[in-house]
Amino acid sequence: MPTDTPPFAGRLLAWWDRHGRRxxxxxxxxxxxxxxxxxxxxxxxxxxxxxxxxxRWMRRFPDLAxxxxxxxxxxxxxxxxxxxxxxxxxxxxxxxxxxxxxGGKLPDSAAELAALPGIGPxxxxxxxxxxxxxxxxxxxxxxxxxxxxxxxxxxxxxxxxVQKTLWAEAEIRLPDRRGADYSxxxxxxxxxxxxxxxxACDACPVAxxxxxxxxxxxxxxxxxxxxxRVIEKRLFMLLMVDPENRVLLEKRPGAGIWGxxxxxxxxxxxxxxxxxxxxxxxxxxxxxRFEHRLSHRRLQIQPLLAAPGRATQVKCTGETGxxxxxxxxxxxxxxxxxxxxxxxxxxxxx
Numbered sequence: 001m002p003t004d005t006p007p008f009a010g011r012l013l014a015w016w017d018r019h020g021r022r023x024x025x026x027x028x029x030x031x032x033x034x035x036x037x038x039x040x041x042x043x044x045x046x047x048x049x050x051x052x053x054x055x056r057w058m059r060r061f062p063d064l065a066x067x068x069x070x071x072x073x074x075x076x077x078x079x080x081x082x083x084x085x086x087x088x089x090x091x092x093x094x095x096x097x098x099x100x101x102x103g104g105k106l107p108d109s110a111a112e113l114a115a116l117p118g119i120g121p122x123x124x125x126x127x128x129x130x131x132x133x134x135x136x137x138x139x140x141x142x143x144x145x146x147x148x149x150x151x152x153x154x155x156x157x158x159x160x161x162v163q164k165t166l167w168a169e170a171e172i173r174l175p176d177r178r179g180a181d182y183s184x185x186x187x188x189x190x191x192x193x194x195x196x197x198x199x200a201c202d203a204c205p206v207a208x209x210x211x212x213x214x215x216x217x218x219x220x221x222x223x224x225x226x227x228x229r230v231i232e233k234r235l236f237m238l239l240m241v242d243p244e245n246r247v248l249l250e251k252r253p254g255a256g257i258w259g260x261x262x263x264x265x266x267x268x269x270x271x272x273x274x275x276x277x278x279x280x281x282x283x284x285x286x287x288x289r290f291e292h293r294l295s296h297r298r299l300q301i302q303p304l305l306a307a308p309g310r311a312t313q314v315k316c317t318g319e320t321g322x323x324x325x326x327x328x329x330x331x332x333x334x335x336x337x338x339x340x341x342x343x344x345x346x347x348x349x350x
Contacts, residue, residue, distance in 0.1 A: 076332025
């Protein structure tokens, strides 16, 4: 770094004081619980998407005790549509662990936080830095991107070797104070300036010594994630309605796709669905097929509408039941199921 260049943290904090985000809901107030929930929600999800979910969450679960005491179905219902449902299950498990082992509070140390379900080292540091105003390394996706560019680090940031290098680079840039502001500033730099495409280098407060900028590599750093094989799968979903206009739903196993959520009866073929429900395949009418993308899967969903009059033959258990619109609102539903039920409510499947 040139001798006349001010320290990195000072430049970044001066920029953040003028341009940073200081009115996010989890900053008012910045409690450990609110920061924790926001950090989990923000994993692989944009701020604009998270805000309404966060606000609804805090109205229903204003503190750790209320979250720990809630049924998992209530937790998943509030999470419906946010995706990556393991995050919600881990929030619930971690809250229960805190209630049982930490006096109903989140631990103060990053090491103890990282031992809880769903909290890694970066998230633990984000909670500590923002809730306790202590400088600590935060290395979310936005930070990894600009840090790889600023330090000139080659390679995909998802590998352990590159992450180790970036962690060390982040440590040498930490300030001595203003930990909460700094951790928000490093995230804002990636979200607002050093974006994935077309970074605003002319507005960057640390461009003067950014290696990617100086070497013309902002378009190639960080290295892209290796292409993952996308699995194609066809899934049949059965929409069965009883005389009271209720829909048959079943709770999925805790592990696997949509774990713990309530779903329409689903199988890989109409024959398998017929075997499960006792219907004949001729009693199922095909509706318009649609596609749903998951991280490494492309689902071709074939909805089927059951012929009326057979609903009374279905026996319900604790994992299967008939739900009207009000009842469904209290359940965690996968997005494609919500999409189908919305179309059903709008009268599209007459």
